[in-house]
Each structure stands twice: as C-alpha cells, then as structure tokens.
Amino acid sequence: MRDTHLAAGRCASALVLCLCAVAPGAAADSGGGMYVAQPKVVKVKCVSRCASKKRAQGGSTLRIVGSGLGSAEEVVFHGTYGTGDDVSTPVRPSGDTRLRARVPGGALTGPITVVTSQGAESRPTAPVAILPPPPPAPNAVLSPVPGPRDAGAPQIETGTSRTKAYVGARRAVTFSFRVSGGTASALTVELVNGSDGSVVKSWTPTPASAEVQSITWNGSIGHTAATPGRYSFRLTASAPSGAVARSAQTGDLQRDAFDLYDHVFPVRGRHDYGNEGARFGAGRAGHTHQGQDVFAKCGTRLVAARGGRVKFEQYHAAAGHYIVIDGAGTDLDYAYMHLAEPSPFDPGDRVYTGQRIGSVGDTGNAEGCHLHFEMWSPPGWYEGGEPFDPLPSLQAWDSWS
Numbered sequence: 001m002r003d004t005h006l007a008a009g010r011c012a013s014a015l016v017l018c019l020c021a022v023a024p025g026a027a028a029d030s031g032g033g034m035y036v037a038q039p040k041v042v043k044v045k046c047v048s049r050c051a052s053k054k055r056a057q058g059g060s061t062l063r064i065v066g067s068g069l070g071s072a073e074e075v076v077f078h079g080t081y082g083t084g085d086d087v088s089t090p091v092r093p094s095g096d097t098r099l100r101a102r103v104p105g106g107a108l109t110g111p112i113t114v115v116t117s118q119g120a121e122s123r124p125t126a127p128v129a130i131l132p133p134p135p136p137a138p139n140a141v142l143s144p145v146p147g148p149r150d151a152g153a154p155q156i157e158t159g160t161s162r163t164k165a166y167v168g169a170r171r172a173v174t175f176s177f178r179v180s181g182g183t184a185s186a187l188t189v190e191l192v193n194g195s196d197g198s199v200v201k202s203w204t205p206t207p208a209s210a211e212v213q214s215i216t217w218n219g220s221i222g223h224t225a226a227t228p229g230r231y232s233f234r235l236t237a238s239a240p241s242g243a244v245a246r247s248a249q250t251g252d253l254q255r256d257a258f259d260l261y262d263h264v265f266p267v268r269g270r271h272d273y274g275n276e277g278a279r280f281g282a283g284r285a286g287h288t289h290q291g292q293d294v295f296a297k298c299g300t301r302l303v304a305a306r307g308g309r310v311k312f313e314q315y316h317a318a319a320g321h322y323i324v325i326d327g328a329g330t331d332l333d334y335a336y337m338h339l340a341e342p343s344p345f346d347p348g349d350r351v352y353t354g355q356r357i358g359s360v361g362d363t364g365n366a367e368g369c370h371l372h373f374e375m376w377s378p379p380g381w382y383e384g385g386e387p388f389d390p391l392p393s394l395q396a397w398d399s400w401s
C-alpha cells in the first residue's frame with residue numbers, strides 16, 4: 001500500500017508541528033527579606049451541592065478552614081496522577097481563616113492546596129474524596145429556571161436540546177430561552193466550561209419579550225475544536241431597573257448542561273476486539289499489523305469516529321474497500337478497511353462525526369467480518385506519519401457512545 005500513496009506524499013519536515021507547551025509565567029519571586037504569609041489548611045468540608053455522605057462532587061462548594069487564607073487566590077485540586085489531572089478554581093477569601101471553593105467539574109479525588117496572590121502554597125491536605133458530577137439533567141423543553149432572581153427581574157425559561165454532543169457532528173447543541181414579565185434591557189448567554197468554570201464563549205442576543213429565542217453551538221471555539229467535557233449555558237437577563245435574573249447558579253453543572261465528546265465509536269452494533277492477532281503490532285507475513293480489528297456482523301453500520309475530509313476512498317487487494325479521513329480539528333488520519341461495499345464518499349468530501357461511511361465487511365484479505373481500524377500521527381497516512389495503537393482510543397469511545 002505504501003507505494004500507492006507515496007505519489008501524494010508531501011514534505012514531512014515542512015509539516016512538523018510544534019508540540020511544545022507554552023511555559024507558564026515564572027513564579028513571582030517574593031524577594032529576600034519580604035514576609036510572605038504561608039497559608040495553612042486545617043479542615044476541608046463539603047457544605048453545598050454535596051454527594052451522599054457529605055462527599056464532594058463537581059459543582060459542590062467546600063469550606064476550607066485554616067490560617068493565612070486572607071490573600072488566597074486559587075485552590076488547586078491535585079487529583080490522583082501527577083500534575084496532568086490538576087485543576088484549580090479561583091477563590092475570593094472572606095477572611096484569614098475561612099474560604100469557600102467551588103469544586104470544578106474536572107476535579108478528582110486527591111489532596112488540595114491553597115495558593116496566595118504572592119505565590120505561597122499551603123502543604124497538600126489529606127486526599128479529599130470527590131465524586132464525578134452527576135450526568136446533566138435533560139431539559140430539552142423550555143422550563144422555568146430555579147436560578148437566582150432579583151425582585152423586579154424578568155422571568156426566564158430555558159431548555160437545551162441534548163445532553164451529549166460530539167465535536168464535528170452534524171447536529172449542534174441548541175439553547176433556547178424565553179424572557180417574560182417585562183422586556184429585558186440586556187441579555188447575555190455564556191457557555192461555561194464545567195471543568196474549571198471558565199466562560200469559553202458568549203453571545204448578546206437582542207431582547208425580544210415573550211418570544212422563544214435560541215442559540216446554537218457546534219463544538220468549536222473560533223476554528224478550534226473545544227476540549228471535551230461538561231459545558232453549560234447560562235443566561236443573564238437584566239431589567240431596565242437593573243434587576244437581574246440568572247438561569248442557574250454558579251457551579252450548577254446540570255442545568256442546561258451537556259457533555260461534549262470528541263469521537264464516536266465507529267462500529268454501531270455488537271462487536272468484540274478479537275484475540276492477540278487482532279492487536280496493533282501483531283505479526284503478519286512480512287510486516288506487523290498496523291491497526292486494531294473490531295469484529296462485528298457483516299453489514300453492521302460503520303460511522304466516522306471523527307468527521308473531517310476524505311483523503312482516500314479506494315480498493316486494495318489486502319485492505320479491500322477502504323476509506324481514510326483526515327480528522328477535522330485533529331492532526332490525525334483515521335483509516336477504515338474491509339468495508340462491505342465502497343464508501344459512497346469521495347476524496348475531498350466532508351464527513352461529519354457519527355455520519356455513516358459504510359458497512360462492516362470482509363473484502364480484501366480478511367478472515368471474518370471486521371473493521372480494520374488505523375490511526376496515524378501527523379503529517380498523516382503514508383505522508384510521513386506513523387500508525388499507532390488505536391485500542392485505548394477505541395475503548396474510550398466505546399465507553400460513552
């Protein structure tokens with residue numbers, strides 16, 4: 001197959017991407033003799049939106065008791081594995097001995113620390129148990145909001161079309177709302193990332209009294225695919241008097257919330273991963289297996305794990321009918337082989353995440369009906385990239401879709 005695609009090869013070196021992370025700003029130097037209050041945490045307790053047995057969960061509020069907390073700036077949740085799963089939340093201290101911190105949706109069980117505006121950090125606490133946030137509460141139909149509302153503020157109803165969304169999918173997420181009880185003078189809709197509480201996008205729709213208005217989001221921010229995770233819409237409506245109504249409280253990870261995923265499992269039926277021979281790297285005559293096989297009945301619906309542009313759609317004696325898709329918003333290529341029939345898509349066509357691209361088959365050199373699935377690193381399929389083991393990805397996608 002290598003020869004088939006070399007003609008289309010581009011200069012790999014010109015396409016090397018910089019994967020270097022931008023180093024965070026150097027920590028503030030507190031200077032030689034300057035006194036920096038060392039924060040100390042003595043007690044941590046979940047006080048609102050807690051899970052059972054007073055355990056914390058994403059969206060809960062913790063009360064932190066200690067000393068030197070007056071200049072606290074953020075609380076870091078250190079999670080379980082190294083620094084990769086650390087998340088932090090900004091805090092505004094109300095005194096030197098007490099602090100309230102909202103648990104970000106992405107926080108995992110582990111020690112927490114308090115960091116001050118001078119960069120001083122408390123010693124890590126004993127692990128704080130944190131359960132994952134419960135799934136979003138579906139509210140596809142407009143319903144009155146339970147959120148905070150000033151006297152004289154407009155009444156608001158909201159609804160969100162789905163609780164699961166996929167990057168690059170045809171169907172976006174729609175947030176609908178209606179403001180009644182007087183015309184609002186200003187409306188703001190914010191899209192909040194539940195893992196850290198940050199606002200990733202906002203809209204300012206023109207107020208229209210008692211009419212259903214809506215906003216649609218397709219999973220990208222600018223031209224970049226958003227990070228998978230929990231998101232929620234937040235509407236703020238202000239009356240001419242200045243009275244304000246909000247659709248949900250800060251930290252509510254369920255109201256008008258949805259989970260964004262970056263891939264769909266491609267085989268849409270009963271399936272298994274076969275034996276050792278089906279694994280990436282398994283021996284083959286003259287080469288090693290470059291993908292993972294997923295066994296399913298011939299004819300099982302096959303969808304694009306990630307949408308993008310079709311790079312190749314061909315027949316090959318070994319691969320049978322196959323299709324290669326350059327994943328939108330990724331650096332990766334995805335190859336699907338042994339399709340029962342040629343995919344209806346042609347090179348250059350755009351495919352959405354979850355869109356049908358064909359059926360599981362056994363064309364080419366295949367023993368039993370299965371999908372042979374490959375993932376390729378940049379710059380891509382026989383263009384200087386390398387295939388890598390797709391099984392961990394497949395298993396993750398399999399767990400949610």
Ligand SMILES: [Zn+2]
Binds near residue numbers: 289291371372373
């Ligand atoms: Zn295979």
